Amino acid sequence: MENSVTQDGIASLLSLDSSSVQPQIVVQVVDLKPVGNRYTFNANDGKMKIKAMLPATLTSEIVSGKIQNLGLIRLLHYTANDIPGKSGEKYLLVTKCEAVASALDSEIKSETKASTGIMLKPKQEFVAKSASQIINEQRGNAAPAARMAMTRRVHPLVSLNPYQGSWTIKVRVTNKGVLRTYKNARGEGCVFNVELTDEEGTQIQATMFNAAAKKFYDTFQKGKIYYISRGTLKLANKQFKTVQNDYEMTLNEYSEVEEAGSEEMFIPETKFNFVPIDELGPYVNQKELVDVIGVVQSVSPTMSIRRKSDNEMIPKRDIVLADETKKTVVVSLWSDLATELGQELLDMADKYPVIAIKSLKVGDFQGVSLSTISKSNVVVNPDIPEAAKLKSWYDSEGKETSMSAIGSGMSPSANNGSRSMYSDRVCLSHFTTNPSLGEDKPVFFSTRAYISFIKPDQAMWYRACKSCNKKVTEAMDSGYWCEGCQKKDEECSLRYIMTVKVSDSTGEAWFSAFNDEAEKMIGCTADELNVLKSEEGEGHEFQTKLKEATWSSHLFRVSVSQQEYNSEKRQRITVRGVAPVDFAAETRLLLQDISKNKKTSQ
């Protein structure tokens, strides 16, 4: 067990060129501090110090105390990069390291004790030893073919960053998108992207445009392994993030893509991040995908659903999963997963298999529901500890216990609505003083306000299909045609779509409201209001109804986003929920505010 640093470790690391293999060095961590979700520190070897950075993946080791300030770590994989803007000075990007010793009493200075651990050996010997060390560690009894990969210095995906020029990665294409054409202000083009996974399980999305897209579209095949170099990295666009990576890659015509012949790459165990069934609530209707693991309680027969966009029939099968939280959830399997995997599961249903599914969409059908998408990945009876635990739980107690469906306690409007009327509470001035709220993705708030004005001559409703609620068009003869359902109906229903002005003591704003929320605000359905509006005689009842709704106060749950109107960005506030004001609860909020203001002004 080492109790000191590698002598002259930093000097030897800096004098390496990029083609020789890295020595493993022990350094002391000093000045450890968080920057965003990563940590930076100075690596100290007793003689020299160099700035260093640890990736976000190691943050948990620091937080748990394995890597400590003034402690020793062994650097296993790292790159020395120039600090942009400061020529000559380098910093270490550590991608792999292990804790060696916990915090020492102080920084190690020049008069180091004789280390009993790694002794500094002549450079060549050291390098040779490390090369075989690395190969043995990483490959075990490697076949000659595998060693060939070492001659091409392969970088782990986690080490890539926009400031490092030349790298080569070895990755498997775990997903391939379709080649899409687009038209924008600059002209036409085509684009497609691929999802790449390396041996460590890190994933990144790579996009190709135009010439590069055409060049590589046929080269990349899902499931095959490639060496890729000369791509560029940039920060990922949060709106379109599909994989967990701060960066995304772009390949152009000069990028190099070479299929990794007959070499086998160890397929990393699919990295799952399971969400227990009873914790699925917050993910409902969010963009974030979830992974689940559970025992299959039942499998439905295959159903055929018509896809609204192109009228194609798609097979679907529903299965019910249960887990140790004693809750069940319905998972809809689509297309191939429904037909092939679904049949497999049906055949073994009496054995109650455990399945793990990656990348599921969470919907609100019956409260909470899960749905597979094209990149969902299902593993039956996976060889992981969670599966074993689940199986033994189910065999011993799970089979007998009565479980409840996760959706049953959770109607989206009732529970969630009222609970979220008190979180993220703001005044209307928050919207007026922050015009660019919701620029990236919509932000949610709750607020208490009075409806101050409903314009009587706005288009308050649209004609909607009675089955799917989408807008219908008037048919030539009579009746209404629904594009989505591909059928005509003699009647349609009217559904609200309106803007109302709201006010509170801090300001005013315009809210957009759809049917369910507007109904709560007006107090009657759009169909009923339409009857009042078109009534003969006084015609005042319509006006009265609107008047009654005005100057009533409500609790609103709203989402704020940015919309473009003639190349101008405008704030759009949409009502997601309406609830009556609970005066006692509001008073408590006010009291809290008062005591908070007192504290800050003291």
Next chain:
Amino acid sequence: MDTSSPSAFVNGSLMRRYIGQKVRTVIQVVGSDVGSVVGKSTDDLQIIVKGSPPTTTTPSTYLEVIGIAENENSIRAEVWTNFGNSFDPVNYNELCKLANGEFKHLFI
């Protein structure tokens, strides 16, 4: 608005500051006698209210009482208002503290 005889918001412990003056408070009815009602103030002290209460003085109803504070735990009532059964005494108590403390200038 008639501001000729303002009444201070009090709870049980604040009454002593306003002996002989007009006060208002909310009590939860504990029991009633001929000519008086015994109630619990929002800070859990006993208050006796003299006068003729409205018909509904069932225990656990909340009543607002405006009148002259005779001593630190009794009021000679002039106005009674039934506040019903769902009333949050904690909120009212905080109001009394604030109205007699740092925000006194906003009230009397």
